[in-house]
Amino acid sequence: MPQSESEALASVESAEPVGVPTSRGMARAVLSTLAQPGPLAREAARLGRDSVRIVRGTDEIAPSPRDKRFADPAWSTHPGYRRLAQSYLAVTRSLDGLVDAYEAGGADWREVEQARFALNALTSALAPTNTLLGNPAAVKRAFDTGGRSVLRGLGHMLHDLRHNGGLPTQTDRSAFTVGKDLGISPGAVVHRDEVIELIQYTPTTPRVRQRPVVIVPPPIGRFYFLDLRPGRSLVEYAVSRGLQVFMISWRNPTREQADWSLDTYAQRVVDSIDVATEITGSPDVTVLGLCAGGQVMTTALNHLAATGDDRVAAAGYAVTLLDFSRRAPLGAFSGPRLIELARRNSRRRGVISAREMGSVFSWMRPDDLIFNYLVNQWLMGEDPPAFDILAWNADGTNLPARLHEQFLEIFGTNALIRPGAMRVLGTPVHLSRITVPTFVTGALTDHLTPWDGCYRTTQLLSGPSTFVLSYSGHIQSLVNPPDNPKAHYWTGGEPGPDPEAWRASAERHSGSWWEPWAEWMLERSGEEVPAPTARGSVAHPPLEPAPGSYVLDRRPR
Secondary structure: OOOOHHHHHHHOOOOOOOOOOOHHHHHHHHHHHHOOHHHHHHHHHHHHHHHHHHHHOOOOOOOOOOOHHHOOOHHHHOHHHHHHHHHHHHHHHHHHHHHHHHHHOOOOHHHHHHHHHHHHHHHHHOOHHHOOOOOHHHHHHHHHOOOHHHHHHHHHHHHHHHHOOOOOOOOOHHHOOEOOOEOOOOEEEEEEOOOEEEEEEOOOOOEEEOOOEEEEOOOOOOHHHHEOOOOOEHHHHHHHOOOOEEEEEEOOOOHHHOOOOHHHHHHHHHHHHHHHHHHHOOOOEEEEEEOHHHHHHHHHHHHHHHOOOOOEEEEEEEOOOOOOOOOOHHHOOOOHHHHHHHHHHHHHOOEEOHHHHHHHHHHHOHHHHHHHHHHHHHHOOOOOOOOHHHHHHHOOOOEEHHHHHHHHHHHHHOHHHOOOOOEEOOEEOOHHHOOOOEEEEEEOOOOOOOHHHHHOHHHHOOOOEEEEEEOOOOOOOOOOOOOOOOOEEEEOOOOOOOHHHHHHHOEEEEOOOHHHHHHHHHHOOOOEEEOOOOOOOOOOOOOEEOOOOHHHOOOOO
8 A cells, every 4th residue: 555654754764874785794694594403493393383274274373463564354364365474474483583593592793683684685575465466455456457557567667677776666756856845945055165065044033043053964865854845844943943054965976086084074064164153153053963964073073172172062963873882783784894895895986876775775674665665566556656755765875985984884893982993084083072062862763773872972972961762763753843743752861871761761742852952952052143134154155045056966166
């Protein structure tokens, strides 16, 4: 069935750099999982018993009520389809049991996650619902449409094989145009260099706070997930609260920019602070880093602290991991072999492409991000849906190979939290140097950057910290306007070492974390002053209207 808008939003988990798994690594992890004589014999025996009961019609295996693949009544009422579903679920359960046994046997968690990734992709692909005859809803649709759904689905499949890397299209991108439908908050590009454009947004209140906020989005993905559409825009909300907002828009790199590194990106955060202070006349700024943008921002904050530069008064973090000692999918593909592969890619290809990283994200949740669309478009003959967040998700960006290699080093060796393990802008990274007040958020059901890992940031930096827990997933927590009736969040006291202890005493509120973040920022954004009537300054005149050129892959002279 087609997704709802909320389901589309919940299914998007992107804006993070990931390692690209190799077939050899996947095969090694799977073989290690299968090479367990005791667990393998135990699961084989259980599968044999299940199979006998399934054939007899006495087995009680049933899909979860939340598993939409088996929602059609035929899966419970038709004896053939019921046995087919039970057989598939029995095999899946046994393979999951082998992975659990592999983990219980003391295997490295990265090896476990790689095995789980590969076997989850395999079992998702083998689901009977992915075939026409194995999907009763698709069979009914074919009869009801006189076969037209099959022909439409075949057309969709051939198009995707030719133009979408063999994966089903997630959305109709032609339904949205950046600058007309998406990313339309008024503003102007007030600074441009070969790496970034800096956008200053137009105030919507007669008075604003003097100290501006500089937003650092992740270097993978376009910035406009923070400015989707009216009513779904963090930018729109922030300016409505009287904040002066500047947004970094990263250029989409090509192989010519293969050597762009953390130095390159952290320097642009510092440059953006220079521009924002010059334009507003404020001696300092606040900053907000999101996802991997928070990691880049942290290296800039470390450099500023080490050089005695106090032009950042406060910093916000949204779904950002700095400590990778806890288990997280981002670290699953960051072992020494993959880091070495990234180095070779740096010399050979120059960039990690948006398609490569997008495929990894999709295969992390194949039921939601691949086979759901395969069924809808290829089997049911439906046209791809038109959702703003899916259009953004499909509008991917590349990552310079050098920066990708450094991110993998951070994931694989936990380099950010080891004092002096990395140097950025010539400065050894010591997180304890950062003493500014921080506002930190995590998201309860975030699979990419688990909330308790995000919480660790409150303990790694030296300044006073506030933690807020959002209710949802990775990107869903960021595209989270306060009027969403389902939205809620938790606030608590001063964060201590134990995230679960903090959560146990936290208070739930309806609404979005945007609200306490804005209040926290307003308290640290100085006095009210009349809103500026123009963008930019003599030193930094407006270059073009927002959202600028880099988000459209244009290269102005």
